[in-house]
Amino acid sequence: DIVLTQSPATLSLSPGERATLSCRASQRVTHLAWYEQKPGQAPRLLIYDASTRATGVPGRFSGSGSGTDFTLTISSLEPGDVAVYYCQHRSIRPPAWTFGQGTKVEIK
Amino acid sequence: QLQLQESGPGLVKPSETLSLTCNVSGASITSSSYFWGWIRQSPGKGLEWIGSINYSGTTYYNPSLNSRATISVDSSKKQFSLRLTSVTAADTAVYYCARLFGEISRYFGFWGQGTQVTVSS
Numbered sequence: 001d002i003v004l005t006q007s008p009a010t011l012s013l014s015p016g017e018r019a020t021l022s023c024r025a026s027q028r029v030t031h032l033a034w035y036e037q038k039p040g041q042a043p044r045l046l047i048y049d050a051s052t053r054a055t056g057v058p059g060r061f062s063g064s065g066s067g068t069d070f071t072l073t074i075s076s077l078e079p080g081d082v083a084v085y086y087c088q089h090r091s092i093r094p095p096a097w098t099f100g101q102g103t104k105v106e107i108k
Numbered sequence: 109q110l111q112l113q114e115s116g117p118g119l120v121k122p123s124e125t126l127s128l129t130c131n132v133s134g135a136s137i138t139s140s141s142y143f144w145g146w147i148r149q150s151p152g153k154g155l156e157w158i159g160s161i162n163y164s165g166t167t168y169y170n171p172s173l174n175s176r177a178t179i180s181v182d183s184s185k186k187q188f189s190l191r192l193t194s195v196t197a198a199d200t201a202v203y204y205c206a207r208l209f210g211e212i213s214r215y216f217g218f219w220g221q222g223t224q225v226t227v228s229s
Protein backbone atom coordinates (compact mmCIF):
# COMPACT_ATOMS: atom_id res chain seq x y z
CA ASP A 1 0.00 0.00 0.00
CA ILE A 2 1.18 3.50 -0.80
CA VAL A 3 1.79 5.81 2.15
CA LEU A 4 1.87 9.58 1.73
CA THR A 5 4.05 11.48 4.21
CA GLN A 6 3.67 15.24 4.47
CA SER A 7 6.13 17.70 5.92
CA PRO A 8 6.40 19.81 7.87
CA ALA A 9 3.55 19.09 10.25
CA THR A 10 3.11 22.82 10.89
CA LEU A 11 4.33 25.81 8.92
CA SER A 12 4.25 29.26 10.51
CA LEU A 13 4.98 32.15 8.17
CA SER A 14 4.30 35.87 7.82
CA PRO A 15 1.90 37.31 5.25
CA GLY A 16 3.59 37.66 1.87
CA GLU A 17 6.06 34.86 2.50
CA ARG A 18 6.37 31.79 0.30
CA ALA A 19 5.02 28.53 1.70
CA THR A 20 6.47 25.24 0.50
CA LEU A 21 4.68 22.04 1.51
CA SER A 22 6.02 18.58 0.78
CA CYS A 23 4.31 15.25 0.10
CA ARG A 24 6.45 12.14 -0.27
CA ALA A 25 5.03 8.83 -1.54
CA SER A 26 6.36 5.46 -0.38
CA GLN A 27 6.33 4.28 -4.01
CA ARG A 28 6.43 6.06 -7.33
CA VAL A 29 3.03 7.56 -8.22
CA THR A 30 1.90 9.28 -11.38
CA HIS A 31 -1.03 11.39 -10.20
CA LEU A 32 -1.49 13.42 -7.01
CA ALA A 33 -3.92 16.00 -5.66
CA TRP A 34 -3.79 18.70 -3.00
CA TYR A 35 -6.72 19.84 -0.84
CA GLU A 36 -7.22 22.83 1.43
CA GLN A 37 -9.32 22.52 4.59
CA LYS A 38 -10.04 25.76 6.37
CA PRO A 39 -11.19 25.63 10.02
CA GLY A 40 -14.74 24.33 10.31
CA GLN A 41 -15.09 23.68 6.59
CA ALA A 42 -15.04 20.73 4.25
CA PRO A 43 -11.90 20.14 2.21
CA ARG A 44 -11.63 21.78 -1.19
CA LEU A 45 -9.70 20.46 -4.18
CA LEU A 46 -6.84 22.82 -5.03
CA ILE A 47 -4.52 20.96 -7.39
CA TYR A 48 -4.91 17.73 -9.35
CA ASP A 49 -2.65 15.75 -11.64
CA ALA A 50 0.19 17.20 -9.52
CA SER A 51 0.15 20.63 -11.15
CA THR A 52 -3.30 21.54 -12.54
CA ARG A 53 -5.23 24.13 -10.56
CA ALA A 54 -8.88 23.33 -9.94
CA THR A 55 -11.55 25.78 -11.04
CA GLY A 56 -11.46 29.04 -9.11
CA VAL A 57 -8.15 28.40 -7.35
CA PRO A 58 -5.97 31.54 -7.22
CA GLY A 59 -2.76 31.60 -9.20
CA ARG A 60 -0.61 31.92 -6.07
CA PHE A 61 -1.19 28.19 -5.52
CA SER A 62 0.96 25.88 -7.62
CA GLY A 63 1.83 22.21 -7.58
CA SER A 64 4.89 20.42 -8.86
CA GLY A 65 6.76 17.17 -8.62
CA SER A 66 6.81 13.65 -9.95
CA GLY A 67 7.74 10.14 -8.91
CA THR A 68 7.80 10.14 -5.12
CA ASP A 69 8.26 13.83 -4.30
CA PHE A 70 5.59 16.48 -4.74
CA THR A 71 5.32 20.09 -3.61
CA LEU A 72 2.51 22.57 -3.04
CA THR A 73 3.68 26.17 -3.14
CA ILE A 74 1.79 29.24 -2.01
CA SER A 75 3.78 32.04 -3.57
CA SER A 76 2.64 34.87 -1.30
CA LEU A 77 0.81 33.81 1.84
CA GLU A 78 -2.41 35.58 2.75
CA PRO A 79 -4.23 35.45 6.10
CA GLY A 80 -7.07 33.59 4.39
CA ASP A 81 -4.71 30.73 3.54
CA VAL A 82 -4.70 29.52 7.15
CA ALA A 83 -5.74 25.90 6.72
CA VAL A 84 -4.61 22.30 6.78
CA TYR A 85 -3.38 21.07 3.40
CA TYR A 86 -3.61 17.40 2.42
CA CYS A 87 -2.15 15.47 -0.48
CA GLN A 88 -4.01 12.48 -1.94
CA HIS A 89 -3.43 9.65 -4.38
CA ARG A 90 -5.55 6.89 -5.91
CA SER A 91 -4.05 3.43 -6.21
CA ILE A 92 -5.22 1.06 -8.92
CA ARG A 93 -4.28 -2.31 -7.50
CA PRO A 94 -5.89 -2.61 -5.07
CA PRO A 95 -8.30 0.30 -5.67
CA ALA A 96 -7.82 2.73 -2.80
CA TRP A 97 -7.75 6.43 -2.15
CA THR A 98 -5.08 7.60 0.32
CA PHE A 99 -4.50 10.92 2.07
CA GLY A 100 -1.39 12.30 3.68
CA GLN A 101 -1.62 13.32 7.33
CA GLY A 102 -1.75 17.04 6.51
CA THR A 103 0.34 20.19 6.96
CA LYS A 104 -1.09 23.00 9.05
CA VAL A 105 -0.29 26.48 7.75
CA GLU A 106 -0.38 29.28 10.30
CA ILE A 107 0.18 33.02 10.04
CA LYS A 108 2.74 34.59 12.38
CA GLN B 109 -24.98 23.78 -9.45
CA LEU B 110 -23.94 20.58 -7.74
CA GLN B 111 -24.89 20.26 -4.10
CA LEU B 112 -24.23 17.36 -1.77
CA GLN B 113 -25.95 17.14 1.59
CA GLU B 114 -25.25 14.50 4.21
CA SER B 115 -27.97 13.47 6.62
CA GLY B 116 -28.43 10.95 9.40
CA PRO B 117 -28.43 10.51 13.16
CA GLY B 118 -25.84 12.52 15.02
CA LEU B 119 -25.64 9.99 17.85
CA VAL B 120 -25.24 6.22 17.53
CA LYS B 121 -24.82 3.68 20.32
CA PRO B 122 -21.80 1.39 20.45
CA SER B 123 -22.26 -1.91 18.57
CA GLU B 124 -25.13 -0.47 16.52
CA THR B 125 -25.19 0.47 12.83
CA LEU B 126 -24.42 3.97 11.57
CA SER B 127 -26.53 4.97 8.55
CA LEU B 128 -25.94 8.12 6.53
CA THR B 129 -27.38 9.42 3.28
CA CYS B 130 -25.95 11.87 0.78
CA ASN B 131 -28.56 13.75 -1.26
CA VAL B 132 -27.36 14.88 -4.67
CA SER B 133 -28.82 17.87 -6.47
CA GLY B 134 -27.68 19.73 -9.53
CA ALA B 135 -26.17 16.69 -11.23
CA SER B 136 -27.14 13.22 -12.33
CA ILE B 137 -26.20 10.47 -9.91
CA THR B 138 -26.46 7.95 -12.74
CA SER B 139 -23.78 9.57 -14.87
CA SER B 140 -21.19 7.03 -15.92
CA SER B 141 -18.55 9.72 -15.60
CA TYR B 142 -18.42 9.75 -11.84
CA PHE B 143 -17.80 7.75 -8.73
CA TRP B 144 -19.27 8.92 -5.43
CA GLY B 145 -17.53 8.49 -2.12
CA TRP B 146 -17.51 8.73 1.66
CA ILE B 147 -14.64 10.15 3.70
CA ARG B 148 -14.43 10.72 7.44
CA GLN B 149 -12.37 12.82 9.81
CA SER B 150 -11.98 11.87 13.45
CA PRO B 151 -11.62 14.69 16.00
CA GLY B 152 -8.35 16.49 15.47
CA LYS B 153 -7.23 13.95 12.89
CA GLY B 154 -6.75 13.73 9.16
CA LEU B 155 -8.93 12.44 6.33
CA GLU B 156 -9.75 8.75 5.93
CA TRP B 157 -11.33 7.34 2.77
CA ILE B 158 -14.20 4.94 3.61
CA GLY B 159 -15.42 3.77 0.23
CA SER B 160 -16.56 4.67 -3.28
CA ILE B 161 -19.39 3.63 -5.60
CA ASN B 162 -20.40 4.31 -9.19
CA TYR B 163 -23.81 4.42 -10.85
CA SER B 164 -23.76 0.73 -11.70
CA GLY B 165 -23.02 -0.26 -8.11
CA THR B 166 -19.32 -1.04 -8.40
CA THR B 167 -17.90 -0.46 -4.95
CA TYR B 168 -14.50 -0.18 -3.34
CA TYR B 169 -13.88 -0.07 0.42
CA ASN B 170 -11.06 0.78 2.75
CA PRO B 171 -9.81 -2.61 4.03
CA SER B 172 -9.03 -1.06 7.41
CA LEU B 173 -12.77 -1.06 8.10
CA ASN B 174 -12.80 -4.86 8.10
CA SER B 175 -15.87 -5.22 5.84
CA ARG B 176 -18.08 -3.14 8.19
CA ALA B 177 -18.93 -0.55 5.51
CA THR B 178 -21.57 -0.87 2.79
CA ILE B 179 -22.28 1.87 0.22
CA SER B 180 -25.32 1.83 -2.05
CA VAL B 181 -26.94 4.09 -4.63
CA ASP B 182 -30.66 4.88 -4.99
CA SER B 183 -30.93 6.67 -8.33
CA SER B 184 -34.69 7.22 -7.98
CA LYS B 185 -34.07 9.28 -4.85
CA LYS B 186 -30.86 10.84 -6.20
CA GLN B 187 -28.92 9.71 -3.17
CA PHE B 188 -26.22 7.32 -2.05
CA SER B 189 -25.83 5.86 1.40
CA LEU B 190 -23.33 4.54 3.89
CA ARG B 191 -23.93 1.82 6.46
CA LEU B 192 -21.23 1.10 9.02
CA THR B 193 -21.89 -1.81 11.35
CA SER B 194 -20.67 -2.60 14.86
CA VAL B 195 -19.57 0.95 15.58
CA THR B 196 -17.28 1.91 18.43
CA ALA B 197 -16.06 5.23 19.82
CA ALA B 198 -13.30 5.11 17.20
CA ASP B 199 -15.98 5.69 14.54
CA THR B 200 -16.82 9.10 16.01
CA ALA B 201 -16.05 11.54 13.23
CA VAL B 202 -17.30 14.09 10.75
CA TYR B 203 -18.50 12.15 7.72
CA TYR B 204 -18.28 13.72 4.27
CA CYS B 205 -19.78 12.61 0.98
CA ALA B 206 -18.09 13.65 -2.23
CA ARG B 207 -18.19 13.32 -5.99
CA LEU B 208 -15.03 12.01 -7.56
CA PHE B 209 -13.72 13.17 -10.90
CA GLY B 210 -10.79 12.87 -13.23
CA GLU B 211 -9.43 9.93 -15.16
CA ILE B 212 -10.57 6.77 -13.34
CA SER B 213 -12.11 9.01 -10.68
CA ARG B 214 -8.80 9.78 -9.03
CA TYR B 215 -9.84 12.85 -7.06
CA PHE B 216 -12.57 14.16 -4.75
CA GLY B 217 -13.75 17.10 -6.81
CA PHE B 218 -16.73 18.25 -4.79
CA TRP B 219 -17.58 17.74 -1.12
CA GLY B 220 -20.63 17.99 1.07
CA GLN B 221 -20.39 20.12 4.19
CA GLY B 222 -20.07 17.07 6.44
CA THR B 223 -22.13 15.68 9.29
CA GLN B 224 -20.93 14.94 12.82
CA VAL B 225 -21.55 11.44 14.12
CA THR B 226 -20.82 10.59 17.75
CA VAL B 227 -20.73 7.02 19.01
CA SER B 228 -21.72 6.95 22.65
CA SER B 229 -24.12 5.15 24.95
